[in-house]
Structure formats: structure tokens, C-alpha cells
Amino acid sequence: MSENTAEQLATKQRDISVAEFFERNRHLLGFDNKRKALLTVVKEAVDNAIDACEEAKKLPEINIQIIDMGNDRYRIIIEDNGPGIVKKQIPNIFAKLLYGSKFHTMKQARGQQGIGISAAVLYAQLTTGRPAKIWSKISIGKPAHYYELHIDTQSNKPEILKDEETEWKEDTGVKIELDIEANYQKGDQSVDSYLKQTAIANPHVTIIYTNPKAEQFIFARASEQLPKEPTEIKPHPYGVEIGILIKMLKATEARTIQSFLTNEFSRVGAGTAKEICDKAGLFTNMKPKDLQLPHVEKLIEGIKSTKIIAPSTDCITPIGDQLLEAGLRKEIPAEFYISVSRSPTVYKGIPFVIETALAYGGDQPGDKTVRLLRFANRVPLLYQQGSCASTKAVTQTNWRSYGLSQSQNSLPVGSLTIVVSLVSVWPPFTSEAKEAIAHYDEIIKEMKLALQEAGRKLGAYVNKKRKIAVQQERVSIFENYIPEVASALSNLSGIGKQNIQEAMKSMLEKNKEYIQAHKESHKVEKTEKQDKEDQIKLGGFDE
Amino acid sequence: MNKKAKESLENLGKDLVKKILAKKPPILDVPIRSLSNVNYDEKTQTLQLGEKTSERNFFNVSHSKKFLQTLEVAAVSKGLIEDNKNTSLRDVFYMIKRTIPNTKTNIVDEQTESDSAIEDLEAITGLSRELLHINAKASGMVSGKVIIEDLGDSIDWSKMGSGGWAIPSNVENITFKKVDANYVLYMEKDAVWQRLHQDKFWEKNKCIIISSQGQTTRGIRRLLQRLSQEYKLPIYVLADFDPWGFYIYSVIKYGSINLAHMSNEMTLTEARFLGITAEDIENYDLKKHLIAFKEVDIKRIKQLQNYDWFKDHKGWQNQFKKMLAMKAKAEIQALSSRGLSFISEKYLPEKIKKGEYLE
Structure with missing residues (x-):
């Protein structure tokens, strides 16, 4: 799939206009329909805003406003408190497709292809003809810059309609205003839901959101702690596929296999490189470009049989079990929360971390399928739930043993929200639309382990709760029956009702001795029942 | 009290x-x-x-x-x-x-x-x-040359017109003043009782006739037991030739599961099954009036065969075997094919005289 990225499509086809490119690829870019277009525009702007704030080590505060202009037109205004953008970069970032620095680096980030925000600008231009309006301010002393931009659809270059200095009350930050053709609906795939979920996975972010119905939501931050800054890393030898290894061998500048291994991979020193070569039966001084396919296969085997330290994990910043729980706690009212953060591991040499959190009970309906919230690098995934690895991991987990109901190969039913989050320098998606996590065995396995660990704790809680409920029900049965029994007994024995009732109540107080289920009696009751059934089978011969 | x-x-x-x-x-x-x-x-x-x-x-x-x-x-x-x-x-x-x-x-x-x-x-x-x-509600009729006292009233079972005396569910408090009978005939069918009562069978044969509608109620069972114990009268049971009829007899004689705790007050170990038997079907030419068995009838008869009290009883096992071979049953009323009063004038007197019954 990655051979066909939108970028490559675009570079191959320089002679066609970006407008045409957009039309051809709108499904990959998230503009399939009007409803999704609204979400995509908000999503791209919010992702960029949070990334920018984090890079500048500022706690993000994002203000989002969507105004219904009538006739399926919406004005979207998004403002952040980030570092702002230097003047000369503004036109390129907003009005040139595929301009960006994030593509093909081994570093965890929200946006990946540098395609997002300029595509939103182009979409606005194509549907309403209105320019993008940008405000940016980079320091307190300096004035803000205001741009009105179009994209030249023939040359893929910014077309500057307005360029002014202006006053802006904030210290630093960026504000963007776009008019687009769109459709606003509530529901699981709405902007409302997207922002709520963003708040869950990013507990350090404050989001102030006014939707088209003029309802304002404030998702206040639950943590003052910025995520640790991710760093770039080289791939880890474990899990590197033969094809990638061949490409790397061709591209490397190293002169020997030993230096190739130490230079191009993380966690490989001279000693480890020598061990790999020894086990592969290759000379350490062979030239990488001379390696033939059989040699490469041997090299892969050498890697597999050598013990290599796990990849460095400072390149990824998991949300952290406590923060993920805090995020869930503030947005999903429930009675029981649990979160699990797994240790980093790798798929195809790429490190990743799986985290999961559960919110159980509260007002969540108990007779419906559980709510599954999926995240990749803290970005909520709202579409393609069915084809996502996390869905597979949830359906393959046996929730019945944790006190929920579940039919074969489906999501469990119960009063539960399940969060599955993947954080990685390069999250694998099923398609360029980045809507579902691809089915790698290593990823699904980690997800299942995380879900099982959380599930066991949930099961303990559910069982305990059930026991208490049964106990309470029993006590209330006895409380209500006691006066009836006391008055019948008083009638039979001639002893005062009050005495009997008090004695029975005090027995109930010291409950456990009496409220226990008498196993033997149950047995008798059961055989009694069985016998009754047998009797019926006899053919109703009796009176 | x-x-x-x-x-x-x-x-x-x-x-x-x-x-x-x-x-x-x-x-x-x-x-x-x-x-x-x-x-x-x-x-x-x-x-x-x-x-x-x-x-x-x-x-x-x-x-x-x-x-x-x-x-x-x-x-x-x-x-x-x-x-x-x-x-x-x-x-x-x-x-x-x-x-x-x-x-x-x-x-x-x-x-x-x-x-x-x-x-x-x-x-x-x-x-x-x-x-x-x-x-329970009263259900059952009796007539015969008997005078009883119930709640101070004297009641003559031979002067009850066309209806007979309705047997109450509690017969503990009645006292027998005069009992002029040689035996008691109990039948499960009210229609048969009506026939016999109309024909003054009890007068001609010096007996007491009792009916229920289907199952034998506790009142009737107690009445039968009292007549048996207090006046040593033989009790004859007249029931259909089918698993139900046999079971009615079984309950009267041996008791039932539900009322096993009352067995001593209810059972009648001397009860005799008069008919209809497999032999009656031969002897009285009732074959044309047989009703075909259903699956459930076969099951029931097999259950009866295995009851402890029937298991080693040759007479009954013989009945069951013959019934299974015929795969058919017959109602008491089949006798009416030989004439309305065939049952009162021929069948019953003959059977009782010859002592043709199962015990």
C-alpha cells in the first residue's frame, strides 16, 4: 500500500492540476462526503494546533467554533495558543499541497503526510470559493500577521489575496477561518464526538467548542503535564522484513555490513553486529551492495537468532495509564475505571505501545453493545471500526469471563466504554485515509494482553458488585416478609407479634449466619424440581 | 371443634x-x-x-x-x-x-x-x-338402600329422585343409620351411573352405586373406604379399558404420589376391578367398538407395566399385554351397542355372579 502514497501520486503527475489531484484522491484525504468533510477540516486543524503547542512546550488550549451559514455552508474558526508561524512560512503551510516536514521520519506525531490543512484550504476554495483567513502571532512584542490565501490549482503555489499586519489580543498563536460546504450531524462520527474523544486521549489539552447549534462545550484539561517530547529513532532489527532490508542495503552509505548494521539500526553496537554476521555466516566486512538474496535471507536469520536489546522507547510517548484514566474519568461518567499501559514492543522494527482503559457502569446502557473508542497517536479514529485491529482484539477477548455478555466474534454487550490506544512512530493503517489500524499479529496480541489485564480487574469488580446486589436484594426480601411471617406466627402461637418480629429482625442484623444459601436444601429443592418435571413427563396421571 | x-x-x-x-x-x-x-x-x-x-x-x-x-x-x-x-x-x-x-x-x-x-x-x-x-367442590353421585345422617338431617339414598345424593368433599361427619347392600359399585362415568340409576340397578341388585366425573375425588375415596371398613362391603370398580381407567383403579387401591401422605385414609386394598377387561371385549363382542391407540397411550401403558405394584401381578400384566397387542381401547359405553340396558341386566349381574374381576 505504501508504494502508492498520495505524495507519490502527486509527484508523478506534475502536469495535472492540484484540483484534479484533489478530486481523484478526495476519499483518501477524508472528503468523501459533506459530513465527513466537516470532521476532516476540524481534525486537521486541531491535530496541527496540538502538535504545534507540544513542540513549543505549551499546554494547548484550542478554541473551535462552527457557524451554520445556511445552504450547507459552515464557517469553521480554530484558534490555538501555540508558538505561531513565522510570516514567510504561512503561505506555504496553508496554501501548498504536500508541504511539510513530518513525512518519512521515524518520530511520533499526529499529522503524518503534510497533506491535511492545505487540503482543507483547497476544499474550502473548491466548494465556496472563499479564501482561507489566517492570523498568526509569534511573540508578545510583535504585531500579528493576517493573510487571505487561495491555492493556484495549476501550479500548486500559494496565491496571496491579502497580507496585512494586525492587532491580536493573544500573546502567540494561530487562528484559521474557513468557509466550507458541509453537513452537521450529531452522533458517533460527529465533530462533537471527535473533540470529546480528543479530550480523553489528551488530558493535557483544554478544548472550548461551540457547535453549529450554538451549544458550547468546555473540555477542561485534567493534567498540567505535557507529554514527553518524542525523538527520532532508527528502525530496530527485529521484525524488519526482507523487502525493507534490501531497500536499506541499497540506499546505505556504509561500506561494510557491520557498519551498516550499527549505523542504520538502533540498539546495534559493534559486538551485536558481529554476532549477527557470525550467526548469519557472513563476513563482517562484506559490502552491503554486494549482498545477494540468499545472503539477505541469512542476515534476517542472523538477526532473529541474536539477542538484541528492546528498542529505545523514548521515541514514543504513551499517554500513561494514570493520565488516560484521568481523561476518561472527566469525559465519561461511570462508576468504575481501570487503565493499563503495556511496555513498548515492535512490529516490523517499529516500536509501539498499546494502552487501554475501561469505564464501567453509570448511565451507560447495559443492554447495548459496548462503546469502543480507538486512538492512534492520540487521534480518535471514528470511521472503519469494523476493519480495525482494535475491534478484532476486543471481539477475540472473552468478556463473558469478566461479567459481560458476548456472542461469538462480536463486541460484548454491557454498560462499558473501552478505550484502545496505539502510540507509535509510524502507526500502520489499513488505508491512506488513516481510519483503521492494520492487522499486525504483534499489535493485536499486545491489544489483547492489555484488554485481558484490564478485563480481569473489571471482572473482579463486576462480580463483587453482583454479590453485593444479591445480598441486598435478599436482605430486603427478608425485611418485607418478616412482618407477615410474624403476624401469621403470632396468630398460630398466641405469642405477641412484636416479640417475634423483633427477634427475627435482630437475627437478620447478624445476617451472615442465616442469610447463607443452604446448599443442602438447595439440592433437595433441585431434586424436588427435577422430580416434578419427571412427574409431568409421566403424563399427568395424578390429581 | x-x-x-x-x-x-x-x-x-x-x-x-x-x-x-x-x-x-x-x-x-x-x-x-x-x-x-x-x-x-x-x-x-x-x-x-x-x-x-x-x-x-x-x-x-x-x-x-x-x-x-x-x-x-x-x-x-x-x-x-x-x-x-x-x-x-x-x-x-x-x-x-x-x-x-x-x-x-x-x-x-x-x-x-x-x-x-x-x-x-x-x-x-x-x-x-x-x-x-x-x-374441594362436591363431585360425585351415590344411590342405594342406605340412610345416613348429615348435620342432623336424615337422608335416604333410595329416595333421591333422578339425581342421587351429591357426595360432599368431606364425608367425615356423616353417620350411617342403615346400610342394606351386598356390595358397592363405583364407576368413573357419570353417564353410566345415570343409566344404572334409571334402571334401579341398586334396588334390583341390592347394592350401592357411586360415580365420579373422571378422577376419583378425596371425598369419594373416603366414602368408599368407610363403606368397606365399616360394613365390610366389597368394592367393585367399573372403568374404561384404557390406561386412564386402569390408573383410576390403581389410585383407589394403592394411592397416588401427591397424596401418599394420606394413603392410610384413602387407599382401598380390597378394591376389585370389574371391567372393562380384555376378556370382556372377547366375550361381549366389543371388538367393533375399539378406539385406536395413540402414541401417548402406548407410553402410558408401558409406565403402568413397570409400577412396583403391577410388576409381579400376572393378572394385570396379562391385561397390559393384551391391550398392547390390540393397540386399542374401549369405553364402558361400548356395552350400549348390545342394547341400552344390557349393562344393568346382563353384563354387571353376570360378572359379579361369576366373580370375574381383577384384584
Whole structure:
């Protein structure tokens, strides 16, 4: 799939206009329909805003406003408190497709292809003809810059309609205003839901959101702690596929296999490189470009049989079990929360971390399928739930043993929200639309382990709760029956009702001795029942 | 007023209160009235309740309601005894039916629940329903040259017009003044009884004829037992040639599972099965009037074959075998094919004279 990225499509086809490119690829870019277009525009702007704030080590505060202009037109205004953008970069970032620095680096980030925000600008231009309006301010002393931009659809270059200095009350930050053709609906795939979920996975972010119905939501931050800054890393030898290894061998500048291994991979020193070569039966001084396919296969085997330290994990910043729980706690009212953060591991040499959190009970309906919230690098995934690895991991987990109901190969039913989050320098998606996590065995396995660990704790809680409920029900049965029994007994024995009732109540107080289920009696009751059934089978011969 | 019955109910209450005041769990020991606890006693030739009891502990959620139902019935019964009134099963149901305060639970929802509580009470106390002053509805007719006294009235069973005397569900309190009969003939079909009554069969043959409609009620069974025990009259049973008819006889003679705890008051070990038998079908040419067996009939006859009291009984096994071979059954009324009064003028006198019956 990655051979066909939108970028490559675009570079191959320089002679066609970006407008045409957009039309051809709108499904990959998230503009399939009007409803999704609204979400995509908000999503791209919010992702960029949070990334920018984090890079500048500022706690993000994002203000989002969507105004219904009538006739399926919406004005979207998004403002952040980030570092702002230097003047000369503004036109390129907003009005040139595929301009960006994030593509093909081994570093965890929200946006990946540098395609997002300029595509939103182009979409606005194509549907309403209105320019993008940008405000940016980079320091307190300096004035803000205001741009009105179009994209030249023939040359893929910014077309500057307005360029002014202006006053802006904030210290630093960026504000963007776009008019687009769109459709606003509530529901699981709405902007409302997207922002709520963003708040869950990013507990350090404050989001102030006014939707088209003029309802304002404030998702206040639950943590003052910025995520640790991710760093770039080289791939880890474990899990590197033969094809990638061949490409790397061709591209490397190293002169020997030993230096190739130490230079191009993380966690490989001279000693480890020598061990790999020894086990592969290759000379350490062979030239990488001379390696033939059989040699490469041997090299892969050498890697597999050598013990290599796990990849460095400072390149990824998991949300952290406590923060993920805090995020869930503030947005999903429930009675029981649990979160699990797994240790980093790798798929195809790429490190990743799986985290999961559960919110159980509260007002969540108990007779419906559980709510599954999926995240990749803290970005909520709202579409393609069915084809996502996390869905597979949830359906393959046996929730019945944790006190929920579940039919074969489906999501469990119960009063539960399940969060599955993947954080990685390069999250694998099923398609360029980045809507579902691809089915790698290593990823699904980690997800299942995380879900099982959380599930066991949930099961303990559910069982305990059930026991208490049964106990309470029993006590209330006895409380209500006691006066009836006391008055019948008083009638039979001639002893005062009050005495009997008090004695029975005090027995109930010291409950456990009496409220226990008498196993033997149950047995008798059961055989009694069985016998009754047998009797019926006899053919109703009796009176 | 039956003092013994009243005391027995009072003691039931006192025992439980004593346990409660001693902080011991209130438990009723209820004899289990089901197949697993009913045995055929060879010596008395009756079905008898076994030793097994089930503990009914109020402080056990699955018992609480039944525990309450049993006490409610006991309290109702005690009141009836004190007031010297009788009432029906249906009345008892309404007397204890109410919603428990603060709950949505009714003490009883259906009459089967109160009926079962009454049977439990019988088993716990050893008192029959009649002694508890609870009656079923009257169903059954009797006529014959007998004079009885019931509640101070003198009743002559030979002067009841076309209807006969309706047998009450409680026959404990009637006294026999004059019994002029050689035997008792009990039949499951009311229509047959009407025929015999119209033909003054009881007068011509010096007997008592009794009918029920289908199952033999407790009142009829007690009446049969009293006539048998107090006047040593042979009791003949006339029933259909089918598994049902055989079972009616079985219940009269050996008792039933549900009422095993009352076997001594109910069973009639001397009861004789007069007909219809497999031989009758031969001898009286009833073959044309057979009704084909259904699957369920075959199953029932096989069950009868395996009952402890029939297992080694050659006469009955012979009947079952022949019935299975015929794969058919016959009603008493099949005899009417030989003429309306064939049964009263020919069949019955002949059978009784020859002593053709099963025991």
C-alpha cells in the first residue's frame, strides 16, 4: 500500500492540476462526503494546533467554533495558543499541497503526510470559493500577521489575496477561518464526538467548542503535564522484513555490513553486529551492495537468532495509564475505571505501545453493545471500526469471563466504554485515509494482553458488585416478609407479634449466619424440581 | 371443634417461635411429596411417603415465600377450625392472596400455590385437608338402600329422585343409620351411573352405586373406604379399558404420589376391578367398538407395566399385554351397542355372579 502514497501520486503527475489531484484522491484525504468533510477540516486543524503547542512546550488550549451559514455552508474558526508561524512560512503551510516536514521520519506525531490543512484550504476554495483567513502571532512584542490565501490549482503555489499586519489580543498563536460546504450531524462520527474523544486521549489539552447549534462545550484539561517530547529513532532489527532490508542495503552509505548494521539500526553496537554476521555466516566486512538474496535471507536469520536489546522507547510517548484514566474519568461518567499501559514492543522494527482503559457502569446502557473508542497517536479514529485491529482484539477477548455478555466474534454487550490506544512512530493503517489500524499479529496480541489485564480487574469488580446486589436484594426480601411471617406466627402461637418480629429482625442484623444459601436444601429443592418435571413427563396421571 | 387439629397447628407456630426466640433459624421440615420420596409398601400394599424431608428455612431466599405461604394457610385453617366453618380451596386462595407491603410480590399468584401449601401443611401436621376444614367442590353421585345422617338431617339414598345424593368433599361427619347392600359399585362415568340409576340397578341388585366425573375425588375415596371398613362391603370398580381407567383403579387401591401422605385414609386394598377387561371385549363382542391407540397411550401403558405394584401381578400384566397387542381401547359405553340396558341386566349381574374381576 505504501508504494502508492498520495505524495507519490502527486509527484508523478506534475502536469495535472492540484484540483484534479484533489478530486481523484478526495476519499483518501477524508472528503468523501459533506459530513465527513466537516470532521476532516476540524481534525486537521486541531491535530496541527496540538502538535504545534507540544513542540513549543505549551499546554494547548484550542478554541473551535462552527457557524451554520445556511445552504450547507459552515464557517469553521480554530484558534490555538501555540508558538505561531513565522510570516514567510504561512503561505506555504496553508496554501501548498504536500508541504511539510513530518513525512518519512521515524518520530511520533499526529499529522503524518503534510497533506491535511492545505487540503482543507483547497476544499474550502473548491466548494465556496472563499479564501482561507489566517492570523498568526509569534511573540508578545510583535504585531500579528493576517493573510487571505487561495491555492493556484495549476501550479500548486500559494496565491496571496491579502497580507496585512494586525492587532491580536493573544500573546502567540494561530487562528484559521474557513468557509466550507458541509453537513452537521450529531452522533458517533460527529465533530462533537471527535473533540470529546480528543479530550480523553489528551488530558493535557483544554478544548472550548461551540457547535453549529450554538451549544458550547468546555473540555477542561485534567493534567498540567505535557507529554514527553518524542525523538527520532532508527528502525530496530527485529521484525524488519526482507523487502525493507534490501531497500536499506541499497540506499546505505556504509561500506561494510557491520557498519551498516550499527549505523542504520538502533540498539546495534559493534559486538551485536558481529554476532549477527557470525550467526548469519557472513563476513563482517562484506559490502552491503554486494549482498545477494540468499545472503539477505541469512542476515534476517542472523538477526532473529541474536539477542538484541528492546528498542529505545523514548521515541514514543504513551499517554500513561494514570493520565488516560484521568481523561476518561472527566469525559465519561461511570462508576468504575481501570487503565493499563503495556511496555513498548515492535512490529516490523517499529516500536509501539498499546494502552487501554475501561469505564464501567453509570448511565451507560447495559443492554447495548459496548462503546469502543480507538486512538492512534492520540487521534480518535471514528470511521472503519469494523476493519480495525482494535475491534478484532476486543471481539477475540472473552468478556463473558469478566461479567459481560458476548456472542461469538462480536463486541460484548454491557454498560462499558473501552478505550484502545496505539502510540507509535509510524502507526500502520489499513488505508491512506488513516481510519483503521492494520492487522499486525504483534499489535493485536499486545491489544489483547492489555484488554485481558484490564478485563480481569473489571471482572473482579463486576462480580463483587453482583454479590453485593444479591445480598441486598435478599436482605430486603427478608425485611418485607418478616412482618407477615410474624403476624401469621403470632396468630398460630398466641405469642405477641412484636416479640417475634423483633427477634427475627435482630437475627437478620447478624445476617451472615442465616442469610447463607443452604446448599443442602438447595439440592433437595433441585431434586424436588427435577422430580416434578419427571412427574409431568409421566403424563399427568395424578390429581 | 377438633381440638387435636387446632392444637397441632398451634404447636407448629409455638415450635417456630421458640426457635426464633432462641435465635435459631426458623425451619419447617416438610416431607418431600414427589416420586423420589414415594415408595410402594409391600406389606400394606399402598404407596407410602418416605422419610425424606426438605428443610424450609425462612432465611433462605429460595424458601422464604413458600415458608410464608405455609404459615398463612395454617393461620387460615386455625381460624376455620375455631369458627367451625369449612371453606373451599378457592376461598383459601383468596383469603391469603394479597401484596406484601413495600414489594410487588403477592403471597400467592395462582391457586396451585395455595393448594400446594395446603398439601404441605397436611404432610407436616399429618392432618388431612378435611380436618383442616378445607374442602374441594362436591363431585360425585351415590344411590342405594342406605340412610345416613348429615348435620342432623336424615337422608335416604333410595329416595333421591333422578339425581342421587351429591357426595360432599368431606364425608367425615356423616353417620350411617342403615346400610342394606351386598356390595358397592363405583364407576368413573357419570353417564353410566345415570343409566344404572334409571334402571334401579341398586334396588334390583341390592347394592350401592357411586360415580365420579373422571378422577376419583378425596371425598369419594373416603366414602368408599368407610363403606368397606365399616360394613365390610366389597368394592367393585367399573372403568374404561384404557390406561386412564386402569390408573383410576390403581389410585383407589394403592394411592397416588401427591397424596401418599394420606394413603392410610384413602387407599382401598380390597378394591376389585370389574371391567372393562380384555376378556370382556372377547366375550361381549366389543371388538367393533375399539378406539385406536395413540402414541401417548402406548407410553402410558408401558409406565403402568413397570409400577412396583403391577410388576409381579400376572393378572394385570396379562391385561397390559393384551391391550398392547390390540393397540386399542374401549369405553364402558361400548356395552350400549348390545342394547341400552344390557349393562344393568346382563353384563354387571353376570360378572359379579361369576366373580370375574381383577384384584
